[in-house]
Amino acid sequence: MKLQVLRYFIAVAEERSITRASEVLHVTQPTLSRQLRELEREVGCALFTRDARGIRLTDDGWFLLNRAREIVDLTDRTERELASGRAELSGTVALGCTESQGFHALADYMGAFLVQHPQVRFDLHTGYTDTIEEHIQSGVIDLALLISNVDTSEYRYVTLPQADRWGVLVRRDSALAERGFVRLGDIAAEPLILPRRAQAMGNIMNWFGPHRPDLRVVATYSLLSNAVLLVEHGVGVAVCMDGAIGVRGSERCVFVPLEPARTQQSILAWRRGRVLGPAAAAFIEMVSA
Numbered sequence: 001m002k003l004q005v006l007r008y009f010i011a012v013a014e015e016r017s018i019t020r021a022s023e024v025l026h027v028t029q030p031t032l033s034r035q036l037r038e039l040e041r042e043v044g045c046a047l048f049t050r051d052a053r054g055i056r057l058t059d060d061g062w063f064l065l066n067r068a069r070e071i072v073d074l075t076d077r078t079e080r081e082l083a084s085g086r087a088e089l090s091g092t093v094a095l096g097c098t099e100s101q102g103f104h105a106l107a108d109y110m111g112a113f114l115v116q117h118p119q120v121r122f123d124l125h126t127g128y129t130d131t132i133e134e135h136i137q138s139g140v141i142d143l144a145l146l147i148s149n150v151d152t153s154e155y156r157y158v159t160l161p162q163a164d165r166w167g168v169l170v171r172r173d174s175a176l177a178e179r180g181f182v183r184l185g186d187i188a189a190e191p192l193i194l195p196r197r198a199q200a201m202g203n204i205m206n207w208f209g210p211h212r213p214d215l216r217v218v219a220t221y222s223l224l225s226n227a228v229l230l231v232e233h234g235v236g237v238a239v240c241m242d243g244a245i246g247v248r249g250s251e252r253c254v255f256v257p258l259e260p261a262r263t264q265q266s267i268l269a270w271r272r273g274r275v276l277g278p279a280a281a282a283f284i285e286m287v288s289a
Contacts, residue, residue, distance in 0.1 A: 090119035102266020191236035
């Protein structure tokens with residue numbers, strides 16, 4: 001697949017019209033139509049359906065669109081980073097972020113770095129851990145803010161100073177909200193909303209020990225945003241880390257820490273053996289100092 005054809009494909013997918021895409025790209029409609037037909041022949045499947053309302057993507061088309069955006073973005077970023085090596089430090093640092101307290105420290109580092117290198121830009125990708133790890137492996141992002149319970153065998157990393165504390169998010173009118181802390185036995189009979197990620201789920205289940213057979217898990221979540229709404233609507237109590245609350249807070253909910261305390265550090269990680277651009281390498285050097 002040629003990079004220019006992928007750019008054509010992205011434009012048509014976003015405009016949902018060959019006519020509008022040809023105007024944006026300054027390419028004739030026949031040329032654009034021919035390139036798309038050749039792309040479909042090359043990948044061996046239909047990428048578009050056509051009806052009275054215009055052009056729509058097939059399932060295969062949506063898959064290719066996501067990958068094409070990643071490929072084009074990575075190519076453009078590589079070109080900028082190579083050019084930046086011949087001038088004042090510039091370029092983009094693609095940074096993947098999970099919900100954690102570590103972002104407070106990271107934000108301070110980013111601010112200080114931009115004072116020294118105002119031509120650099122940070123491109124933030126927020127998501128749950130599995131997605132962020134996929135992106136760092138594929139090269140879509142340079143660095144990742146992760147929780148230290150991930151497998152670090154394929155990463156180099158710097159440990160950040162802040163730690164996340166585990167607890168429960170409850171409605172403000174709950175009896176649990178009045179407590180300074182809760183023990184696992186205090187919430188074992190509650191309808192629970194737990195993280196969907198297998199490792200986190202497994203750890204939490206092990207914490208409950210003898211209470212585990214009696215637990216009632218009513219929902220799971222990837223990011224806390226929807227879990228907060230479930231707590232607000234009285235569906236259950238969410239087991240989570242306090243760093244995620246800063247991303248999606250709620251006046252109707254209260255975070256109550258677990259006792260004994262369970263904490264996890266945040267790390268800034270990058271893939272072993274990957275050659276990073278000058279901006280990302282300089283940022284790592286600052287954080288590691």
